[in-house]
Amino acid sequence: MNDILRKELLGSGASVVGFAGLRGVLNSEIAHLERAVSIGVDRNLNESTLRLLGTLQERAAKILKAEGHRYLCIPPDSDRIRNTFVSRLYPLVTHKMAATSAGLGWIGRNGLLISPVFGPRLTLATVLTDAPLKIGSPVESSGCGECSLCMDFCPSRAITGRQWSRHDPYVALISRKKCDSHKRKMRALTGKPNCGLCRSICPYGRDNKVSKIGQAV
Ligand code: SF4
Ligand code: SF4
Incomplete structure:
Protein backbone atom coordinates (compact mmCIF):
# COMPACT_ATOMS: atom_id res chain seq x y z
CA MET A 1 0.00 0.00 0.00
CA ASN A 2 2.81 2.46 0.87
CA ASP A 3 4.57 1.82 -2.42
CA ILE A 4 1.37 2.16 -4.45
CA LEU A 5 0.48 5.47 -2.80
CA ARG A 6 4.01 6.84 -3.06
CA LYS A 7 4.36 5.91 -6.72
CA GLU A 8 0.97 7.36 -7.65
CA LEU A 9 1.43 10.62 -5.75
CA LEU A 10 5.01 11.31 -6.83
CA GLY A 11 4.05 10.46 -10.40
CA SER A 12 1.18 12.96 -10.18
CA GLY A 13 3.18 15.95 -9.01
CA ALA A 14 3.94 15.52 -5.30
CA SER A 15 7.45 16.51 -4.25
CA VAL A 16 7.45 14.46 -1.03
CA VAL A 17 5.21 11.77 0.42
CA GLY A 18 5.42 10.39 3.95
CA PHE A 19 3.42 8.16 6.26
CA ALA A 20 2.71 9.06 9.87
CA GLY A 21 1.34 7.33 12.94
CA LEU A 22 -0.94 9.61 14.96
CA ARG A 23 -2.21 7.24 17.63
CA GLY A 24 -3.04 9.10 20.83
CA VAL A 25 -3.05 12.58 19.32
CA LEU A 26 -6.44 12.60 17.57
CA ASN A 27 -9.73 13.45 19.21
CA SER A 28 -12.24 10.67 19.79
CA GLU A 29 -14.36 11.39 16.69
CA ILE A 30 -11.51 10.48 14.36
CA ALA A 31 -9.30 8.36 16.62
CA HIS A 32 -9.84 5.34 14.34
CA LEU A 33 -8.05 7.20 11.51
CA GLU A 34 -4.70 6.87 13.23
CA ARG A 35 -2.43 6.91 10.18
CA ALA A 36 -1.77 9.80 7.86
CA VAL A 37 -0.47 10.27 4.34
CA SER A 38 1.47 13.55 4.35
CA ILE A 39 1.85 15.12 0.92
CA GLY A 40 4.07 18.10 0.08
CA VAL A 41 4.52 20.07 -3.11
CA ASP A 42 7.39 22.43 -3.78
CA ARG A 43 5.28 25.51 -4.42
CA ASN A 44 3.81 28.50 -2.64
CA LEU A 45 0.21 28.32 -1.52
CA ASN A 46 -1.85 29.67 -4.42
CA GLU A 47 -4.81 28.53 -6.50
CA SER A 48 -2.87 26.13 -8.71
CA THR A 49 -1.12 24.59 -5.69
CA LEU A 50 -4.49 24.09 -4.00
CA ARG A 51 -5.81 22.41 -7.14
CA LEU A 52 -2.78 20.11 -7.39
CA LEU A 53 -2.96 19.13 -3.72
CA GLY A 54 -6.70 18.54 -4.07
CA THR A 55 -6.05 16.21 -6.99
CA LEU A 56 -3.32 14.39 -5.06
CA GLN A 57 -5.64 13.90 -2.09
CA GLU A 58 -8.34 12.54 -4.39
CA ARG A 59 -5.87 10.05 -5.86
CA ALA A 60 -4.78 8.88 -2.43
CA ALA A 61 -8.42 8.60 -1.33
CA LYS A 62 -9.30 6.55 -4.41
CA ILE A 63 -6.53 4.05 -3.69
CA LEU A 64 -7.48 3.77 -0.01
CA LYS A 65 -11.19 3.41 -0.81
CA ALA A 66 -10.52 0.68 -3.42
CA GLU A 67 -8.80 -1.33 -0.70
CA GLY A 68 -11.75 -0.87 1.67
CA HIS A 69 -10.14 1.66 4.00
CA ARG A 70 -11.66 4.78 5.48
CA TYR A 71 -10.09 8.18 4.97
CA LEU A 72 -10.51 11.89 5.64
CA CYS A 73 -8.85 14.51 3.47
CA ILE A 74 -7.63 17.62 5.29
CA PRO A 75 -7.06 20.33 2.66
CA PRO A 76 -3.95 22.51 2.67
CA ASP A 77 -5.92 25.64 3.59
CA SER A 78 -8.30 24.05 6.08
CA ASP A 79 -7.26 26.59 8.69
CA ARG A 80 -8.75 29.32 6.48
CA ILE A 81 -12.06 27.55 5.84
CA ARG A 82 -14.59 28.52 8.45
CA ASN A 83 -17.29 26.37 10.05
CA THR A 84 -16.53 23.05 8.42
CA PHE A 85 -15.70 19.77 10.12
CA VAL A 86 -12.11 19.79 8.85
CA SER A 87 -11.58 23.42 9.83
CA ARG A 88 -12.51 22.53 13.40
CA LEU A 89 -10.06 19.61 13.26
CA TYR A 90 -7.22 21.74 12.00
CA PRO A 91 -5.83 22.84 15.38
CA LEU A 92 -5.79 19.19 16.43
CA VAL A 93 -4.32 17.69 13.27
CA THR A 94 -2.07 20.22 11.64
CA HIS A 95 -0.26 19.37 8.45
CA LYS A 96 3.01 20.13 10.20
CA MET A 97 2.21 17.56 12.90
CA ALA A 98 1.59 14.90 10.25
CA ALA A 99 4.69 15.86 8.26
CA THR A 100 7.07 15.81 11.24
CA SER A 101 5.52 12.53 12.41
CA ALA A 102 6.13 11.10 8.93
CA GLY A 103 9.77 12.12 9.09
CA LEU A 104 9.53 14.74 6.34
CA GLY A 105 11.23 17.47 8.35
CA TRP A 106 11.20 19.57 11.52
CA ILE A 107 9.64 22.86 12.56
CA GLY A 108 12.22 25.59 12.09
CA ARG A 109 12.81 28.72 14.12
CA ASN A 110 10.58 30.44 11.55
CA GLY A 111 7.66 28.18 12.52
CA LEU A 112 7.56 26.46 9.14
CA LEU A 113 8.14 22.83 8.23
CA ILE A 114 11.77 22.55 7.11
CA SER A 115 12.40 19.71 4.70
CA PRO A 116 16.07 18.77 4.39
CA VAL A 117 15.59 18.76 0.61
CA PHE A 118 13.03 21.50 -0.05
CA GLY A 119 13.53 23.71 2.99
CA PRO A 120 10.48 25.77 4.06
CA ARG A 121 9.09 25.80 0.51
CA LEU A 122 6.62 22.91 0.71
CA THR A 123 2.86 23.34 0.83
CA LEU A 124 1.27 20.44 2.69
CA ALA A 125 -1.92 18.42 2.69
CA THR A 126 -2.89 15.41 4.79
CA VAL A 127 -5.08 12.35 4.32
CA LEU A 128 -6.04 10.54 7.52
CA THR A 129 -6.84 6.85 7.17
CA ASP A 130 -7.36 3.58 8.99
CA ALA A 131 -5.20 1.71 6.43
CA PRO A 132 -2.37 -0.26 8.08
CA LEU A 133 0.35 1.84 6.48
CA LYS A 134 3.97 1.34 7.44
CA ILE A 135 4.87 4.55 9.20
CA GLY A 136 8.06 6.59 8.92
CA SER A 137 10.38 7.60 11.75
CA PRO A 138 9.19 10.84 13.35
CA VAL A 139 11.60 13.75 13.51
CA GLU A 140 12.25 14.39 17.18
CA SER A 141 14.00 17.76 17.24
CA SER A 142 14.92 20.82 15.24
CA GLY A 143 17.69 20.58 12.67
CA CYS A 144 18.26 24.36 12.62
CA GLY A 145 21.38 23.94 14.75
CA GLU A 146 23.34 27.17 15.13
CA CYS A 147 21.57 28.88 12.23
CA SER A 148 19.55 31.95 13.20
S1 SF4 B 1 17.09 29.03 11.86
FE1 SF4 B 1 18.03 28.85 9.80
S2 SF4 B 1 17.60 26.73 9.19
FE2 SF4 B 1 16.19 27.23 10.89
S3 SF4 B 1 14.34 27.99 9.89
FE3 SF4 B 1 15.60 29.77 10.35
S4 SF4 B 1 16.79 30.15 8.48
FE4 SF4 B 1 15.96 28.04 8.33
S1 SF4 C 1 10.32 37.49 8.45
FE1 SF4 C 1 9.27 38.05 10.39
S2 SF4 C 1 7.73 39.57 9.79
FE2 SF4 C 1 8.37 38.50 7.92
S3 SF4 C 1 6.88 36.79 7.70
FE3 SF4 C 1 8.67 35.99 8.82
S4 SF4 C 1 8.12 36.23 10.99
FE4 SF4 C 1 6.72 37.56 9.82
Whole structure:
Protein backbone atom coordinates (compact mmCIF):
# COMPACT_ATOMS: atom_id res chain seq x y z
CA MET A 1 0.00 0.00 0.00
CA ASN A 2 2.81 2.46 0.87
CA ASP A 3 4.57 1.82 -2.42
CA ILE A 4 1.37 2.16 -4.45
CA LEU A 5 0.48 5.47 -2.80
CA ARG A 6 4.01 6.84 -3.06
CA LYS A 7 4.36 5.91 -6.72
CA GLU A 8 0.97 7.36 -7.65
CA LEU A 9 1.43 10.62 -5.75
CA LEU A 10 5.01 11.31 -6.83
CA GLY A 11 4.05 10.46 -10.40
CA SER A 12 1.18 12.96 -10.18
CA GLY A 13 3.18 15.95 -9.01
CA ALA A 14 3.94 15.52 -5.30
CA SER A 15 7.45 16.51 -4.25
CA VAL A 16 7.45 14.46 -1.03
CA VAL A 17 5.21 11.77 0.42
CA GLY A 18 5.42 10.39 3.95
CA PHE A 19 3.42 8.16 6.26
CA ALA A 20 2.71 9.06 9.87
CA GLY A 21 1.34 7.33 12.94
CA LEU A 22 -0.94 9.61 14.96
CA ARG A 23 -2.21 7.24 17.63
CA GLY A 24 -3.04 9.10 20.83
CA VAL A 25 -3.05 12.58 19.32
CA LEU A 26 -6.44 12.60 17.57
CA ASN A 27 -9.73 13.45 19.21
CA SER A 28 -12.24 10.67 19.79
CA GLU A 29 -14.36 11.39 16.69
CA ILE A 30 -11.51 10.48 14.36
CA ALA A 31 -9.30 8.36 16.62
CA HIS A 32 -9.84 5.34 14.34
CA LEU A 33 -8.05 7.20 11.51
CA GLU A 34 -4.70 6.87 13.23
CA ARG A 35 -2.43 6.91 10.18
CA ALA A 36 -1.77 9.80 7.86
CA VAL A 37 -0.47 10.27 4.34
CA SER A 38 1.47 13.55 4.35
CA ILE A 39 1.85 15.12 0.92
CA GLY A 40 4.07 18.10 0.08
CA VAL A 41 4.52 20.07 -3.11
CA ASP A 42 7.39 22.43 -3.78
CA ARG A 43 5.28 25.51 -4.42
CA ASN A 44 3.81 28.50 -2.64
CA LEU A 45 0.21 28.32 -1.52
CA ASN A 46 -1.85 29.67 -4.42
CA GLU A 47 -4.81 28.53 -6.50
CA SER A 48 -2.87 26.13 -8.71
CA THR A 49 -1.12 24.59 -5.69
CA LEU A 50 -4.49 24.09 -4.00
CA ARG A 51 -5.81 22.41 -7.14
CA LEU A 52 -2.78 20.11 -7.39
CA LEU A 53 -2.96 19.13 -3.72
CA GLY A 54 -6.70 18.54 -4.07
CA THR A 55 -6.05 16.21 -6.99
CA LEU A 56 -3.32 14.39 -5.06
CA GLN A 57 -5.64 13.90 -2.09
CA GLU A 58 -8.34 12.54 -4.39
CA ARG A 59 -5.87 10.05 -5.86
CA ALA A 60 -4.78 8.88 -2.43
CA ALA A 61 -8.42 8.60 -1.33
CA LYS A 62 -9.30 6.55 -4.41
CA ILE A 63 -6.53 4.05 -3.69
CA LEU A 64 -7.48 3.77 -0.01
CA LYS A 65 -11.19 3.41 -0.81
CA ALA A 66 -10.52 0.68 -3.42
CA GLU A 67 -8.80 -1.33 -0.70
CA GLY A 68 -11.75 -0.87 1.67
CA HIS A 69 -10.14 1.66 4.00
CA ARG A 70 -11.66 4.78 5.48
CA TYR A 71 -10.09 8.18 4.97
CA LEU A 72 -10.51 11.89 5.64
CA CYS A 73 -8.85 14.51 3.47
CA ILE A 74 -7.63 17.62 5.29
CA PRO A 75 -7.06 20.33 2.66
CA PRO A 76 -3.95 22.51 2.67
CA ASP A 77 -5.92 25.64 3.59
CA SER A 78 -8.30 24.05 6.08
CA ASP A 79 -7.26 26.59 8.69
CA ARG A 80 -8.75 29.32 6.48
CA ILE A 81 -12.06 27.55 5.84
CA ARG A 82 -14.59 28.52 8.45
CA ASN A 83 -17.29 26.37 10.05
CA THR A 84 -16.53 23.05 8.42
CA PHE A 85 -15.70 19.77 10.12
CA VAL A 86 -12.11 19.79 8.85
CA SER A 87 -11.58 23.42 9.83
CA ARG A 88 -12.51 22.53 13.40
CA LEU A 89 -10.06 19.61 13.26
CA TYR A 90 -7.22 21.74 12.00
CA PRO A 91 -5.83 22.84 15.38
CA LEU A 92 -5.79 19.19 16.43
CA VAL A 93 -4.32 17.69 13.27
CA THR A 94 -2.07 20.22 11.64
CA HIS A 95 -0.26 19.37 8.45
CA LYS A 96 3.01 20.13 10.20
CA MET A 97 2.21 17.56 12.90
CA ALA A 98 1.59 14.90 10.25
CA ALA A 99 4.69 15.86 8.26
CA THR A 100 7.07 15.81 11.24
CA SER A 101 5.52 12.53 12.41
CA ALA A 102 6.13 11.10 8.93
CA GLY A 103 9.77 12.12 9.09
CA LEU A 104 9.53 14.74 6.34
CA GLY A 105 11.23 17.47 8.35
CA TRP A 106 11.20 19.57 11.52
CA ILE A 107 9.64 22.86 12.56
CA GLY A 108 12.22 25.59 12.09
CA ARG A 109 12.81 28.72 14.12
CA ASN A 110 10.58 30.44 11.55
CA GLY A 111 7.66 28.18 12.52
CA LEU A 112 7.56 26.46 9.14
CA LEU A 113 8.14 22.83 8.23
CA ILE A 114 11.77 22.55 7.11
CA SER A 115 12.40 19.71 4.70
CA PRO A 116 16.07 18.77 4.39
CA VAL A 117 15.59 18.76 0.61
CA PHE A 118 13.03 21.50 -0.05
CA GLY A 119 13.53 23.71 2.99
CA PRO A 120 10.48 25.77 4.06
CA ARG A 121 9.09 25.80 0.51
CA LEU A 122 6.62 22.91 0.71
CA THR A 123 2.86 23.34 0.83
CA LEU A 124 1.27 20.44 2.69
CA ALA A 125 -1.92 18.42 2.69
CA THR A 126 -2.89 15.41 4.79
CA VAL A 127 -5.08 12.35 4.32
CA LEU A 128 -6.04 10.54 7.52
CA THR A 129 -6.84 6.85 7.17
CA ASP A 130 -7.36 3.58 8.99
CA ALA A 131 -5.20 1.71 6.43
CA PRO A 132 -2.37 -0.26 8.08
CA LEU A 133 0.35 1.84 6.48
CA LYS A 134 3.97 1.34 7.44
CA ILE A 135 4.87 4.55 9.20
CA GLY A 136 8.06 6.59 8.92
CA SER A 137 10.38 7.60 11.75
CA PRO A 138 9.19 10.84 13.35
CA VAL A 139 11.60 13.75 13.51
CA GLU A 140 12.25 14.39 17.18
CA SER A 141 14.00 17.76 17.24
CA SER A 142 14.92 20.82 15.24
CA GLY A 143 17.69 20.58 12.67
CA CYS A 144 18.26 24.36 12.62
CA GLY A 145 21.38 23.94 14.75
CA GLU A 146 23.34 27.17 15.13
CA CYS A 147 21.57 28.88 12.23
CA SER A 148 19.55 31.95 13.20
CA LEU A 149 19.24 33.70 9.84
CA CYS A 150 15.45 33.99 9.91
CA MET A 151 15.52 35.43 13.41
CA ASP A 152 18.39 37.85 12.68
CA PHE A 153 16.75 39.30 9.57
CA CYS A 154 13.07 39.27 10.58
CA PRO A 155 12.08 42.93 10.19
CA SER A 156 9.59 42.80 13.08
CA ARG A 157 11.74 40.78 15.51
CA ALA A 158 8.84 38.34 15.66
CA ILE A 159 10.98 35.18 15.77
CA THR A 160 11.82 34.21 19.33
CA GLY A 161 14.81 32.01 18.43
CA ARG A 162 13.59 29.08 20.47
CA GLN A 163 13.83 25.56 19.08
CA TRP A 164 11.01 23.11 18.37
CA SER A 165 11.09 19.52 19.55
CA ARG A 166 8.51 16.74 19.58
CA HIS A 167 8.48 16.93 23.37
CA ASP A 168 7.74 20.67 23.30
CA PRO A 169 5.68 21.05 20.11
CA TYR A 170 3.84 24.21 21.16
CA VAL A 171 6.92 26.22 22.08
CA ALA A 172 6.41 29.89 21.14
CA LEU A 173 8.46 30.29 17.97
CA ILE A 174 6.80 33.37 16.50
CA SER A 175 5.01 36.41 17.86
CA ARG A 176 2.01 36.46 15.50
CA LYS A 177 1.16 39.94 16.73
CA LYS A 178 4.51 41.37 15.64
CA CYS A 179 4.50 39.45 12.35
CA ASP A 180 0.93 40.52 11.48
CA SER A 181 1.68 44.11 12.41
CA HIS A 182 4.62 44.13 9.99
CA LYS A 183 2.49 42.59 7.23
CA ARG A 184 -0.15 45.26 7.72
CA LYS A 185 2.53 47.93 7.33
CA MET A 186 3.75 46.19 4.16
CA ARG A 187 0.22 46.19 2.78
CA ALA A 188 -0.09 49.91 3.39
CA LEU A 189 3.23 50.56 1.64
CA THR A 190 3.16 48.09 -1.23
CA GLY A 191 -0.38 46.78 -1.47
CA LYS A 192 0.91 43.29 -0.67
CA PRO A 193 0.30 41.90 2.82
CA ASN A 194 3.05 39.30 2.74
CA CYS A 195 6.60 39.38 3.99
CA GLY A 196 7.99 35.87 3.73
CA LEU A 197 11.60 36.84 4.40
CA CYS A 198 11.91 34.06 6.97
CA ARG A 199 11.00 31.59 4.22
CA SER A 200 13.20 32.95 1.47
CA ILE A 201 16.28 33.41 3.66
CA CYS A 202 16.37 29.82 4.95
CA PRO A 203 19.38 28.01 3.50
CA TYR A 204 17.64 24.65 3.38
CA GLY A 205 16.37 23.76 -0.07
CA ARG A 206 17.51 27.01 -1.63
CA ASP A 207 19.75 25.33 -4.17
CA ASN A 208 17.58 22.30 -4.56
CA LYS A 209 17.91 20.97 -8.05
CA VAL A 210 15.73 17.92 -7.67
CA SER A 211 12.52 19.71 -6.72
CA LYS A 212 10.98 19.43 -10.13
CA ILE A 213 11.48 15.69 -10.47
CA GLY A 214 10.03 14.68 -7.12
CA GLN A 215 11.55 12.76 -4.29
CA ALA A 216 10.20 10.46 -1.64
CA VAL A 217 11.46 10.99 1.87
S1 SF4 B 1 6.88 36.79 7.70
FE1 SF4 B 1 8.37 38.50 7.92
S2 SF4 B 1 7.73 39.57 9.79
FE2 SF4 B 1 6.72 37.56 9.82
S3 SF4 B 1 8.12 36.23 10.99
FE3 SF4 B 1 8.67 35.99 8.82
S4 SF4 B 1 10.32 37.49 8.45
FE4 SF4 B 1 9.27 38.05 10.39
S1 SF4 C 1 16.79 30.15 8.48
FE1 SF4 C 1 18.03 28.85 9.80
S2 SF4 C 1 17.09 29.03 11.86
FE2 SF4 C 1 15.60 29.77 10.35
S3 SF4 C 1 14.34 27.99 9.89
FE3 SF4 C 1 15.96 28.04 8.33
S4 SF4 C 1 17.60 26.73 9.19
FE4 SF4 C 1 16.19 27.23 10.89
